[in-house]
Amino acid sequence: MQLPIRAIFVFRTVARLGSISKAAEELAVTPSAVSQQVQALETQLGLTLMSKVGRRVVLTEAGERYFASITDEVERIAEATNLIRGYRSVTTLTVRATPTLSNKWLLPRLGAFLDRHPDLEVRIDGTNEPTAFKREVVDVEIRHGDGRWPGLFVEGMAEEDFLPACSPDYAPPASLTAAELPRFRLIHSVKSQAQWPRWFALAGVQPAERWARVLFDRSHMAIDAAAGGMGIALESTLMMERELETGRLICPVAGPPPIRLVTQWIVCPHEHLRQRKVRLFLDWLRTERAGWEARRRHAHAAAEALAGRTARKPVPAD
Template identity: 70%
Template sequence: MQLPIRSILVFHAAARSGSISKAADELSVTPSAVTQQIQSLELQLGVTLMNKMGRGIVLTEAGERYFEMIADEIERISDATNTIRGHRTVTTLNIRATPTLSNKWLLPRLKSFLDAHPEIELRVDGTNEPTDFNRELVDVEIRHGDGRWPGLFVEGLAEETFIPVCSPQFAGIGSLQPGDVTNHRLIHSVKSQAQWPRWLKEAGVAHDFRCRRVLFDRSHMAIDAACDGIGIALESELMMWKELSEGRLICPVANPHRIALTTQWIVCPRDHLRHRKVKIFLDWVRAERNAWMARTGERPWIA
């Protein structure tokens, strides 16, 4: 029996994108032509591969199994074809992440990822706006929040520890008691899940909320402000690991109270996890996360 190669390729495009219209755009055909090819393939296989759901499609159990079996092979055929043509195979990976994570954690590490995977062209969108995966071409998002997003794959990036920090020129390591911080200007990151009133209360510090303060709507701005000697910030060691490791930030409070939270989450539709480029990126993110966690045992910035 002759293989229905065209129908298989059309099914692969639709299953990968999760949309008949997106597959049609990719293949430069009409949506009805995509539907006809998939129906033809279903007829030959004797099973239903996908069903429409709103503006997208959802794979049946048979469709899931079939896509998993053919996806890697079709990508290899595509790579081989482009290689023989003399073209460099390029795969675009679209990542969305919060501005602070993009600037402070992701960007300093990206060279290792790009050097290891020259076939991947990376686009990073730094924003706090959550992705509408049905409308936007985003492969993976690292989202700030509480991790409760039904219907999506959600994995915590890492548990973060929030501590008071400042420039070493502002105050020395462990030179202050918890109550002393209220005598200084406090830097607030207004969208952070860890706020000064909580830290002060849990540290047993009475306060009347009349502390001198400066407020920023992005944590990376609060971190930079602390580096510049503006005051004392309450921030995540995950986000300011570089400034801490380079000695540009220290914890001025002796034996500081720490707030432990997971605030950054890997988020995407579950069907995106089948894509090779997504698997590669997530494996790299997890390896970088594990390497960072292995180094957090020693904290020379805390007395």
């Protein structure tokens, strides 16, 4: 039996995109030609692989199994074909992520991912707008929010600690009490899930009705402003990682009340998890997250040990 290579590639494209029209656009053919190829494959296999639901196509159980079985093999065939023709196979991975996570966490690490996977080309779309996966060509998103998006694969990035932070030139580390903070200029990230009123309530502080403040609609701007000596920001240790490690930012409050939240989520349609490029990216994200969490635990243990040594330090006699 002759292997229907063309029909297999067309079926895989339709299954990946969930749309005959999108597959036709990507393959530069007509939707009718795409439908004919899929029907020819179904006839040869003696199985129904997909059905139409509105303007989208949905895989049958047999189609799900077949797509899962062929996806990696089709990618290897495409790569081998390009290599033998003298081209380097390039697959584009499109990632949408919030501007702050893109700037502060993803960008400093991205080179390592690209070095590990030279066959992948990565496009970063830095925006807060949630992806309409049915209409947009985005493989995976790192989304800010509460994690409640039914029908999608959702996995929390990490549990973040939110701390007051400023330049050491603005206030020395652990030099202030919570009650003293309203005397300073406070930097607000207006879209953050952790806000100053909540932090003050946890600290048992009732600030004055008016206080000096500056507001930003992007957390990366608030972090840069704090590092530049503009005031004290309430930000995530995940986003401030580089600034905290280099000492550009410190926590000026002794014993700040804890706020721990998961605010960044890995999001994509479940069918995207079948794609090799998405699996590679998610595995890399999880490895990077595990390294960050290990460093955070080490930093907490070191801080607690230092606090213990300070508490046990004898008071000199008069």
